[in-house]
Amino acid sequence: MLELKKSENNLENELFKSVYEKTPDYVKKLNLMDFSYDGEFTFVLKKEYLSPYDPEKNPQGLGLEEWFANYAKEAKVSTAGIRGPQNILQPQDTRFPINLVGIVLATLAKALVANEKYPNKRIVKVAGCEVRYNSQLFLDAIARIQASQGIETLVPSGRKSIPIWLASFLAFKLDLLGGEYITSSHGISVKNATKDLNSQGSQYLPEESMEFVNKIQQIFNEVNEKGFYEIKISAKDNPLINENFMNSIEDGIDLYVEYLKSGVAQSSNIDLIKSYNSKVVVECVGGSAYRTLSRVLKKLNIEKFFDWFDIEEDPFFHSIGKYDVTPKGEHAFYDYSVDATVVAKRQDGTKFFPVIETLNYDKRLKNYPVGTVVLITDPDHDRLTVAQIEPSDRVDCLNEIGVDYVNLDNGRVLSVFTANQAFLMLMDFQSRQLSNKHPRFMIKTTASALSWDEWAKSKGIKVVNVPVGFKEIANIMKKVELKIKNSALKNVIIEDVLGNSIDLGTNPRLLFAGEESGGMIMGTEELIKSKHGRLAIAMREKSATEAIIVASALSAYLNDTLLSEYLKNVFEENNIIGRYDTRVDIAYYNESEPDIDKLKADKIIGEAKRTKNDMFYLSMAIALKENIMTLDNVKEVLSDTFKDLNFNNLKSVKFVGDGTYFEFEDKFIEIRPSGTDAKTKAYGGGLNKDNIEKYASILGNYSGERTPLHKSFISEIFYQNCKERAMEYYLAFVNKDANNEPFDIPDYEF
Numbered sequence: 001m002l003e004l005k006k007s008e009n010n011l012e013n014e015l016f017k018s019v020y021e022k023t024p025d026y027v028k029k030l031n032l033m034d035f036s037y038d039g040e041f042t043f044v045l046k047k048e049y050l051s052p053y054d055p056e057k058n059p060q061g062l063g064l065e066e067w068f069a070n071y072a073k074e075a076k077v078s079t080a081g082i083r084g085p086q087n088i089l090q091p092q093d094t095r096f097p098i099n100l101v102g103i104v105l106a107t108l109a110k111a112l113v114a115n116e117k118y119p120n121k122r123i124v125k126v127a128g129c130e131v132r133y134n135s136q137l138f139l140d141a142i143a144r145i146q147a148s149q150g151i152e153t154l155v156p157s158g159r160k161s162i163p164i165w166l167a168s169f170l171a172f173k174l175d176l177l178g179g180e181y182i183t184s185s186h187g188i189s190v191k192n193a194t195k196d197l198n199s200q201g202s203q204y205l206p207e208e209s210m211e212f213v214n215k216i217q218q219i220f221n222e223v224n225e226k227g228f229y230e231i232k233i234s235a236k237d238n239p240l241i242n243e244n245f246m247n248s249i250e251d252g253i254d255l256y257v258e259y260l261k262s263g264v265a266q267s268s269n270i271d272l273i274k275s276y277n278s279k280v281v282v283e284c285v286g287g288s289a290y291r292t293l294s295r296v297l298k299k300l301n302i303e304k305f306f307d308w309f310d311i312e313e314d315p316f317f318h319s320i321g322k323y324d325v326t327p328k329g330e331h332a333f334y335d336y337s338v339d340a341t342v343v344a345k346r347q348d349g350t351k352f353f354p355v356i357e358t359l360n361y362d363k364r365l366k367n368y369p370v371g372t373v374v375l376i377t378d379p380d381h382d383r384l385t386v387a388q389i390e391p392s393d394r395v396d397c398l399n400e401i402g403v404d405y406v407n408l409d410n411g412r413v414l415s416v417f418t419a420n421q422a423f424l425m426l427m428d429f430q431s432r433q434l435s436n437k438h439p440r441f442m443i444k445t446t447a448s449a450l451s452w453d454e455w456a457k458s459k460g461i462k463v464v465n466v467p468v469g470f471k472e473i474a475n476i477m478k479k480v481e482l483k484i485k486n487s488a489l490k491n492v493i494i495e496d497v498l499g500n501s502i503d504l505g506t507n508p509r510l511l512f513a514g515e516e517s518g519g520m521i522m523g524t525e526e527l528i529k530s531k532h533g534r535l536a537i538a539m540r541e542k543s544a545t546e547a548i549i550v551a552s553a554l555s556a557y558l559n560d561t562l563l564s565e566y567l568k569n570v571f572e573e574n575n576i577i578g579r580y581d582t583r584v585d586i587a588y589y590n591e592s593e594p595d596i597d598k599l600k601a602d603k604i605i606g607e608a609k610r611t612k613n614d615m616f617y618l619s620m621a622i623a624l625k626e627n628i629m630t631l632d633n634v635k636e637v638l639s640d641t642f643k644d645l646n647f648n649n650l651k652s653v654k655f656v657g658d659g660t661y662f663e664f665e666d667k668f669i670e671i672r673p674s675g676t677d678a679k680t681k682a683y684g685g686g687l688n689k690d691n692i693e694k695y696a697s698i699l700g701n702y703s704g705e706r707t708p709l710h711k712s713f714i715s716e717i718f719y720q721n722c723k724e725r726a727m728e729y730y731l732a733f734v735n736k737d738a739n740n741e742p743f744d745i746p747d748y749e750f
Helices: 010-022 064-075 100-117 135-148 164-173 206-226 243-248 250-261 267-274 288-299 392-401 419-431 450-459 470-486 544-558 563-573 596-625 631-641 689-700 708-713 716-735
Strands: 041-046 082-085 124-129 152-154 178-182 191-197 228-233 280-284 306-309 322-325 331-335 373-377 384-391 404-407 412-417 440-445 462-466 491-495 501-506 509-515 519-521 580-587 650-655 660-664 667-673 679-686
Touching: 010 322, 010 331, 041 206, 064 082, 064 100, 064 206, 100 135, 100 191, 100 206, 100 228, 124 135, 124 164, 135 152, 135 178, 135 191, 135 228, 164 178, 164 191, 164 250, 191 206, 206 228, 243 250, 250 288, 250 544, 267 544, 280 288, 280 544, 288 306, 288 544, 373 544, 384 392, 384 419, 384 544, 384 563, 392 404, 392 412, 392 563, 412 419, 412 563, 419 450, 419 509, 419 519, 419 544, 419 563, 440 450, 440 470, 440 501, 450 462, 450 563, 450 679, 462 470, 462 501, 470 491, 470 509, 519 544, 544 563, 580 689, 596 631, 596 650, 596 660, 596 667, 596 679, 596 708, 596 716, 631 650, 631 708, 650 716, 667 689, 679 689
Parallel strands: 124 152, 124 178, 280 306, 280 373, 440 462, 440 509
Antiparallel strands: 041 228, 082 191, 178 191, 322 331, 373 384, 384 412, 404 412, 491 501, 509 519, 580 679, 650 660, 660 667, 667 679
16 A cells, blocks of 8 residues: 655645645555565456546556557657656556556567567667656566567666666767657656657657557557467566666766767867866756766866766656746746746746755855856756856846846856857857867757857858757758768758758768757767767767766966957957847646646647647648748738737748747747647847847637637638648658658667
C-alpha cells in the first residue's frame, strides 16, 4: 500500500500531500512490477488492463487503451520527446501520460523494432537521465527490458545522472543505434518524458516514433486476441547492462572534451577564461548539471574560475519556480517550471520573473561584485540563461535595449538576457575567432530573434530557418552533410521552412544553431568524425556546456565592460532593427493540478481552445499559399477581427511547419500551438517592444472564433482540413533532400 512520502521541504510536502490525497485506493494498492527485485521476472499484460477501471465490472482495469490513444497522438507531433505529468508517488499509475507500464511498453516496442531491422546484430544503445521523480526507476526499467531483448545498454555507473547532450554525443561518437534519455527539460517537477535518440544522436522525427507506436498497437492486438502478453524483465546485473564501459571512459567526458577542443574550447577561448580576474557563477537548477560540467571544466583546467549554486541533486529543484499561490491568487501548489526567462504578472498587473524570484539572488549574490556573470542551466543541462549584476543607474540603458532585470540590493540589479539576446552576443563573439577557410551558415527556428537574421546578413552568413525543435535543426545538419559528401566541390543549396532556397557555398561550416528557448550548439572547423568514420558538421543536441564556455570567454574578453554594453554595440555595428523580442505563453489549465481526472478534463478543454486559436490563423496561411485568399483578403479579415491592431504593413503570412508566421515591415509575430500541451505560444521580434508585446498578446489570446468575414473566404470543409494540409506541407519540407542513408551497425571494439 502506498504511503505518504515526507520531505524536509514544506512546499514539497504540500505537493506530496495533494498527490496522495488525489490518488484513489485502487491505484495506491497497485504492484504490477517490482523493480526493487534484482532478479529476472515476467510482467503479464492482461486483457483486463486495457479497459478502464471499474470496481465491479473490471477491478483490474488500467485504461491502457485510453493512455495509448493519447500517447500515439502526441508521438505524431511531439517537438521534444513524448512527455507529460506523472504520479510522483505511484509511478505505476496509468491514469497519467508518463507511467512505468507505458515506459515498459514503449521500450519493448522500440526493442522489437530494432531487432526486426537488425537481426543477428550486436545492438548497443545508451541510456541516461537527470533528477526528476522516478527517473532512475525508469532508467532501470529501460535497461532491463532492452537486456531481455538482447540489446546492450550503456549506462552510467550506479545509474547516475548525465546531461541529454552527453547521451546524444555518445550515440553519434560511438556509432550506437541510439539512446533513451529521461527528462522533461525545464518543465514542471511533476512532468517527465522519454526522449528517444536515433543513431545520429538526434531526437526521433514523428515517422520514427510511429514505428514503435505501431508496434505497441500490435502488442495490444495480441492481448485482445489471446488474453495476455508476457513481457520479460532481465536481472539487474544482466551483463548486457554495461556500466563498466561507461565507467572506463568516464561517461564519455574525455571524448567530449576532445570534441570541445576542436570547437568552442580552443586555446583562444580557454586562455581568455584563464586570464579572467572574476568568478563566473553557474546555477545548476536541479543539481544534475554539476556532476558532468564540473568534470569537463576540470579537464579543461578552468574549474577554479567558477562558483557553483545548487549542486545537490533534487527532483523538487530546490523549490525553484514553486509557489503556494496560483497566478489567479488561489491558495494551491503552483509550478512555473524552471525556465528562468519566464515572465508572469502579479495580481496588480506588474510583471515579474517567478523563477528567478525563487532563486533568492538578492541574498545569495550579496557578496559578489558588479559585473559578476550568472549562468543558469536546467536539469538536463541543455539550456542556458545569461544574467549579470549591474548598477541600478544602468536601468534606463537596459530599458532602451530591451533587457529585463530584477532588483537586488544596495543599488544593484540583475540584468536577465533572453536567449535571443544572449545568443546574439555569443555568435558575434565566436565569429571573431573563426578563420575564412569555409563559408559560414547558421540554423535557427522561425520563432527565434529577427536580430539573428539581420546580424547574419550584415556578416555575410547564410541563415536556414526551421520549425521549433532541435530535431528540426539536426535534420538540416544531416541534409547539408549529405550534400557535402556527395558533391564536395558543388555549392550546397538548402530550402528552409519559409520556402527560400539558400546557397550555403562550397563545403560550408556551421557557425551556430539554436532556438529562442535557450538551446544552442556551435560547429567545428573540421568535420566531426565518429569512431567508425561518420562525419558531422555539429552535434545533434543543444548543449549548455558549449554555451557556458563561450559566455565565460566573452565575459573575460569584456573584463570590466558589461554584457548589455556589448549587446548595444552589436545592435549598432550591424544596423539591427529588430532589437526587441517577446514570447507570450498562454496556458489553458494548471499543469500542477494533482487530480488527474480534473487535469485531463481541463487539458482536453484547453487543447480545444489551443487548436481553435491555431486554426483561425493556419487556415488563412494555407488559403494564401493555395491562392484561395490574397494577402489583401487576409489583411481585411485580421483588421476586421482586431480593431486595435494595424495590418497595413503586413508583408506575408506563412505556415512554418508548426505555426503561423506574420511578417510585417517592422516586426514578425508567430502564433504556434504547443506540440506537447494545452498552450499557445506567441512570439514577436521588431523595433518597438511595446508594439510586439501588444500584437503577440492579442493574437495569442484570441479565442479563434471564426468571424463572418473569415467564413466568407474559407469554407467549413477547407477549415476542417487545414491541419491535414499543413502536415502534408510540413512533411514535404522535412523530406526534401532528406539524408536517409541507412545506419550500418559496426563491429564495436568494446
